[in-house]
Amino acid sequence: MTPIDIPQKGPVAPVEKVDPATLSKFQQLCLRSQPLMLYVVSLAQFLDIVNGASMTVAMLPIAKELKFETQQQQWLISSYALSFGGLLLIAGRMGDLFGHRRVFLGGLFWFGIFSLVNGFSKTPVMLCISRALQGIGAAAQIPTALALIAIKYPAGDERTRALSVFGAIGAMGAVTGLLLSGALTSTIGWQWIFFISAIMSVILFFLGLFAIPQTSGLHGENPRIDIGGSFTATGGIVCVIYYISAGVETGWASVQTLPVLCVGLVLLAIFVVIEKKISYPIMPFHVWKHRAFSTSFVLIFIMQAVFQGYLYFTTLTFQEVMGYSIMRTSLSYLVHGLTAMVFYSILGRLLPRLPLKPIIAIGFIFLGVSSLMFAFVTENSTYWVLPFISLIFNVLGLGMVMLPAQITALRDASDDDQGVVGAIYNVGLQIGAPFGLAILTVISGKLNGDHKGERVGGPINMRGYKYALLGDVGLAALGFVLTLVFLPSAKPTKAESNVPASLEEAGVAASSVKDQDKESVTTDVGVPTDFSKAEYVEEGQLPGKTEYIEEQLGGKTEYHQDGQELNSPQMAEEIIKAGAKVQY
Numbered sequence: 001m002t003p004i005d006i007p008q009k010g011p012v013a014p015v016e017k018v019d020p021a022t023l024s025k026f027q028q029l030c031l032r033s034q035p036l037m038l039y040v041v042s043l044a045q046f047l048d049i050v051n052g053a054s055m056t057v058a059m060l061p062i063a064k065e066l067k068f069e070t071q072q073q074q075w076l077i078s079s080y081a082l083s084f085g086g087l088l089l090i091a092g093r094m095g096d097l098f099g100h101r102r103v104f105l106g107g108l109f110w111f112g113i114f115s116l117v118n119g120f121s122k123t124p125v126m127l128c129i130s131r132a133l134q135g136i137g138a139a140a141q142i143p144t145a146l147a148l149i150a151i152k153y154p155a156g157d158e159r160t161r162a163l164s165v166f167g168a169i170g171a172m173g174a175v176t177g178l179l180l181s182g183a184l185t186s187t188i189g190w191q192w193i194f195f196i197s198a199i200m201s202v203i204l205f206f207l208g209l210f211a212i213p214q215t216s217g218l219h220g221e222n223p224r225i226d227i228g229g230s231f232t233a234t235g236g237i238v239c240v241i242y243y244i245s246a247g248v249e250t251g252w253a254s255v256q257t258l259p260v261l262c263v264g265l266v267l268l269a270i271f272v273v274i275e276k277k278i279s280y281p282i283m284p285f286h287v288w289k290h291r292a293f294s295t296s297f298v299l300i301f302i303m304q305a306v307f308q309g310y311l312y313f314t315t316l317t318f319q320e321v322m323g324y325s326i327m328r329t330s331l332s333y334l335v336h337g338l339t340a341m342v343f344y345s346i347l348g349r350l351l352p353r354l355p356l357k358p359i360i361a362i363g364f365i366f367l368g369v370s371s372l373m374f375a376f377v378t379e380n381s382t383y384w385v386l387p388f389i390s391l392i393f394n395v396l397g398l399g400m401v402m403l404p405a406q407i408t409a410l411r412d413a414s415d416d417d418q419g420v421v422g423a424i425y426n427v428g429l430q431i432g433a434p435f436g437l438a439i440l441t442v443i444s445g446k447l448n449g450d451h452k453g454e455r456v457g458g459p460i461n462m463r464g465y466k467y468a469l470l471g472d473v474g475l476a477a478l479g480f481v482l483t484l485v486f487l488p489s490a491k492p493t494k495a496e497s498n499v500p501a502s503l504e505e506a507g508v509a510a511s512s513v514k515d516q517d518k519e520s521v522t523t524d525v526g527v528p529t530d531f532s533k534a535e536y537v538e539e540g541q542l543p544g545k546t547e548y549i550e551e552q553l554g555g556k557t558e559y560h561q562d563g564q565e566l567n568s569p570q571m572a573e574e575i576i577k578a579g580a581k582v583q584y
Helices: 025-053 055-066 075-098 100-119 124-152 157-186 191-211 227-250 258-277 285-289 291-321 326-332 334-353 356-374 386-411 415-448 459-486 501-505 569-578
Strands: 509-512 518-522 528-532 549-553 556-561 580-583
Touching: 025 055, 025 075, 025 100, 025 124, 025 157, 025 191, 055 075, 055 124, 055 157, 055 291, 055 326, 075 100, 075 124, 075 227, 075 415, 100 124, 100 191, 100 415, 124 157, 124 386, 124 415, 157 191, 157 291, 157 326, 157 334, 157 386, 227 258, 227 415, 285 291, 285 415, 291 326, 291 356, 291 386, 291 415, 291 459, 326 334, 334 386, 356 386, 356 459, 386 415, 415 459
Parallel strands: none
Antiparallel strands: 509 580, 518 528, 549 556
């Protein structure tokens, strides 16, 4: 293993010290490029979100130009969401098994190819199919990007800052998608939404080849692929997302949607049975035993439901109630994106020192207040009073929920499960969006229909939008309560520590060890310490088994290998505190 590799938890070889001068020019370039990895994976996620959000504004111009029928228009959004959400779980586990770098770069290349196809599409069928294929590439990128970050950056300040950058850049994708689609659709054409995505994908792909370190995955252990679980999970998730998305237009109990829901629930039930019986599940159920993860999943589901509802009904309010054009509507969200850039960078620096639970709770308060303020906008309102302040409140709340929840969700997962945990987390995001939109659209539709149940246009629609936004407040309140009741109180830093500087100065290479049996011992200063047992391997040797002996001598613990004392008691104490697996 070379310095350009990411060591993973599991049966991998110890880290070998390699003189950089012995590396090839390609390896040296990769080593110098590694700081770019975080920005490559973050911008890839940004592109995925931009392509989802941009259709909110561009849908009607695209539908008009390509002559979509009314009932076909939803597939511009739904086709992408279905493949994206349905394949997240498979992509995450494939990354765990075969290496996250392979899956991420493959997904990025695939995404770029079908972004190009989207731009050249001439018929509704061609565009919807290529949008679905584009979503497959997005699904391969998101969970593997999270896993690459979680594996490369140790739990604690480093990972918290990295995830904050990742979340901040991704959070700007939704609003950027609105701005970009509005500007491009009004000028050079909607096709350039996809052409720009294709160009950016190519650039990120080549940067990723150099910047993203190799990850071995578990393929060296001859892993078996959970075929049954893969098919049932994908089918079940796709059916549920379709039911939620299509039910608004066709009816929740119609013959077009209800049978699909039933099929989806049956597939998910079969999936659970399969996962409990096999020894190589695509979704290990032990990840749900961590209350921090399971609660974070629910909270991020609710947050996305709130945000998607807010984004949808504020857009309609700008256009139908306040009479804004597409371009002016897009520019109205500029404050949202600019505030995100500033606030998320500040929040990323503060999170390592702050408790996460109260921040998430306050975030839901901001989200609720932002929806409440927009609920009282009228056709006579000015942008700088309620809408402007509401948008700022919304982006503050979004960051205070999303960034800490993402950190909390990944905190307790082992490196072997980072891909699947990231996938499950993003499934929550993908399902939460149509779920919130479906509920709030029903509320709005009931109030804005005439005696025939048909919608009417203009400022009169604010009546339905108002109660939909009040429903959004209710969802935010639910998130606030669940945070206080169920989310464990903990700082982002895990019990696992980074290697002390004194160890590095002594020439010790270290990679953190988690999830090992712990016991209480007494250090040389007589302080009881919980620590993870460590293995010590002399440099240049890879023995099959290392003898590890502890001796209690006069209130001290000494460490011996093959009868030789390893190091001074002071070094032993620092090794205990680090809880590290070291080689020297």
